[in-house]
Amino acid sequence: MLKKAIRTHEFIIFLILVALSLVVGIINPAFFSVSTLFDTLRASIVYFIMSFGVLPLMIAGGVDISFVAIAAMTSYTTHMFLLKLGYEGGTLLYFFIAGAMGLLAGLLMGFLVTRFNLPVFNVSLALYTMWYGFNLFFIGATANFDLPQGTVGYYARFLVTAKDPYVGQTGLHVSIIYAVVVGVFVWWLLKYTIIGRGLFAIGGNKEVAIRSGFNVNFIWMVAFALMGVLSAIAGVTQGFLSRYFNPVLFITQPLDVLAGIILGGASITGGRGTVIGTALGVLLIQIINRALILTGIPVQWQKLVVGIILVVFTSIPAIRAQRARRLRRTTEAA
Amino acid sequence: MTQGTNDKPAAPIRRKPLAGAFGKIRIGSETVQLLVLAVILFMFFSIIVEKFLTVRSITSMGFQMPELGVLTLAMMLSIYTGGINLSVNATSNLAAVLAGFFMVRYIPKDAAGAVVTLYLAVAFLIAIAVGWVCGVINGLLIGYVGVPPILATLATMTLYTGISVGLTGGATVTGFPTQLSVIGAQTILGIPIPFLIFVGFTILTYILLDRTSFGFKMRLLGSNPVAAEFSGINNRAIIMGAYMYGGILSAVTGILIMGRTMSAAYEYGATTYVLLTILICVLANVNPGMGRVIDVFIAVVILQILSTGFQMALSGVRGSTFFKDFAWGVLLVLVFIANYFIRGRRAQSS
Amino acid sequence: MAEDLLRAEHISKRFGGVVALDDVSLTIRAGEICCLVGENGSGKSTMIKIISGVYTPDEGDIYINGHHYKRLTPIEAIHEGIQVIYQDFSLFPNLTVAENIAINELLASGKQVVDWKEVEQIAREGLARINASLPLDAVVETLPAADRQLIAIIKALLANARIIIMDEPTTALTQREIQALFNVIRELKQRGLAILFVSHKLNEVMEIADRTVIFRNGKKVLDQGAAGLDIPTMAYYMTGRRLDTSAVTFEKIDETAPPLLRVEGLTLHGGFYDVSFELKAHEVLGVTGLLGSGRTELALSLFGALPADAGRIFIEGKEVVIRSITDAVAHGIGYVPEDRIREGLFLDQPIADNITVTLIERFLRRLGLLDLRTKSAEAERWIRHLEVKTPSGELPVKTLSGGNQQRVVLAKWIARSPKVLILNGPTVGVDVGSKVEIHELIRQLAHQGMGILLISDDIPELMQTCHRILLMRAGRIAREFRREEITEQALNAELVAAATVESR
Incomplete structure (x- = not known):
């Protein structure tokens, strides 16, 4: 029964996504375009990867916020290190070095949590501060725009391209493949x-x-x-997509990313969550952001609208749960 | 216990607590641990940093810590009652922005000193009212609608920030009367006024938590909400009260920020302030139904010593202001590990 | 057929200075249902933990399938086919039926990849073993307790259990579900498994036991075939006392006095219907019935936790509206819950604060500040009055034993001197000594003029304390008895009769 409910949850998110898209599309037909689709996906890629990395932890009951700091630390450190070496090659080495650093950072945290029996959230709070501090003090405090020759064109490498009636030539970035591969892998890991x-x-x-x-x-x-590892991959990908490496990458965003995962049906206390739901949650947040721009809501009021949507989205399940609780209390007796 | 030793900073944490007994003394031993840590750090920096032990640097610490300090008290209340409040910083910024608007728009340019003071008082009241309303909304969502605190305040964090962004269009509000800087830049008998305000709210919060029935009920509610309800405690009202007071404390923080920076902005402090307040609460051992205001106070002082100390020690080094973030994280991990061993020893001895 | 699967001989176990088991022997035979009976603190659970390898006995020997063990580990116990089904069933609430059933087998196989066809197949085989049918893809937390118990039994069978130990298996079951469980147990017995059924519910023991073993205060006081054993005899061995209600003096009730509490046509849909009764000052009114009869819901309604949908409540003749616990408390109603840990206590908080929580407003002084000295003095007074055994009222309440914890919960309400005190299972999980004292306390409170509503399925308890007893069945008051009119056996028969009506 609950499995059905979880399915319904994902289905509801999907419905909300569709409904929202329709409304926006009616207000501004420009929304229904290949370009919107590609851009939304492009903006989602790093959040997909990060969220898929945090999801397994959350399912086990651990709430982490240090993943953004790991993304920033590994990507920025790798970049500054290779820059110093005069590296002019492709992207692969970036992923390799940053991934290895991410692995170590993850293992360090795992060691602290398991060896000393510490709450995940508390440790992640300490490491969040520590990694950003490490970046800013030991590595550098300013964003760096000097990309190696071999990676310069990467930001515009597309998997497929299409003609868009509004913006002309548009494309879906190749790194969507990473997100899909990671998603399938995590799905397989969780299920099989x-x-x-x-x-x-x-x-x-x-x-x-x-x-x-x-x-x-x-x-x-x-x-x-x-x-x-996945945080590191997300960090490097973000660096290439935006064409600069930032020591405080994602620093204000850990809670937003968690919100997406929770919107997607994962439980903050553990035991529940799916890759599909998480992906839908991430997309929902991206679509809301895009919708706000396209519906002509003034930029300065967009955050307020997101706030109102969040308050409503979090209240509805709470009200439903309250009703269900009262119903269960009385039916238990019957 | 406070005389401490001046070498080996790690030793005092591992040192056996004063008393072997349980209860009050055991809670007290946590306070002692924090105090020892603070003293050790203070001595450490006094020795290695030349100008650390000066009136000037100590005064500057007194100016810097109150903002985070008062905000942490707000965070403490939510954790104490079994929740968390991610909207504290958004609340202080919204309160500051609205009070700032009032000051910029309504204080006549040629107003006399006394009149300006009156207007300032009204501005403070506006800020506090805004904080109160923000707290009420949190209290409604958490206590009455039943939204988990972390989600409810995540949503209101965005909501309150959204209002600030909308009203200011993302700009910084400036042009406040110079009298406002009394709050942020003046001293009485050499003691910074913001520090006095921080101490005042610390005492007020201590009294509220340890000496009133409201605080008593907050503690029991945090410890076991079901049993609290079955003991006749009106859980919703208590939660509402905790978040209302938290909202007011956040607003006070907003006023302190305005006083020091003479500006108000939606983005002041951003997410890092919220996380820092949680971090201080973790260091001070604040848990649902558990925690002491005095421990929070000491933890705030520790943060400030660390921050100022490293800043001065590394002055001239590139990015020196950021070393404290790194050190803070490392210190926290070390404290966790030390606590793990202390707990283990306690469990063995009992 | 009486092959001895397990013999535990001359087992002793001490915890600190407390002797939990004193030279006790226990034999478990194939194809036999052995009931282990005893009050809380009699050593039942210690024995379970010793024969499943969780505790090591201080003295004694264990023989399983002919192997001799001085110290048994949990792994060895499992290899020897011993499976314990604890009250929490040890399941994963968020996983499906199939996965819960198959998980141990999956882990044992050492494979790292899950074949879901295999999982389903294991689950089907498991269900077939007891001819049960459960939806394989249902998530366990959505299932009733009875189904969860079946899953736990299947897991035990799949682990090649030869001895299944069930710890208070009927606690969360309705009467109908208990009968279904008994059928499963009988079938397991037919297949030659040994069942150790641990319970303190004597009517169930009467029904299911081939052999009954009774522990009291860490000693075995009875071990004999079930034939010829009746409930009073068992109760005698359990408590060590002949239950003699004539020795207890009951408070005289002024029959002409107006009622303290009057309830008219109270209804809570799905809970109870059209309940009417009166409770007078000095009176102890018992409410009994099986799980699911609506007794707990009635108590929760009167206390405002589950406000009734219809009906009227009068206190001292005045109609009152009770929509919340705060309302109930304001009208002078107190409630001692059945689930002490969850609903009654703040485990991490000081004993003193657990007691004074209901009276905290009384210690308010100038400026709304609490008078902490008076508060702790009041707490000390109640700790002494109810003889809570503790070195200090500042210790957290979790340091106390079950009986002392219950005294704290009682103290918290008595201290308020409510007009009406509702007690829901006040001696569940309490040792014998405390139980007698709590009964005496209930009579004392009645003497002082309180009206007491005692909800319990402990028949001797009802007979020892109540003036009248209401029997609830399917949400309605089925019968009312005056204590003088009925014997313990007759009341028990009525309760069992209620069960058979319900399970039809």
């Missing part, structure tokens, strides 16, 4: 591996997971490692 099922088990009932023989600490470590 013992590690993935262990994440759900830990989030559902940690004590029973230990008693049942899940290697809880190992599973935690995998989740942290995955979070570290």
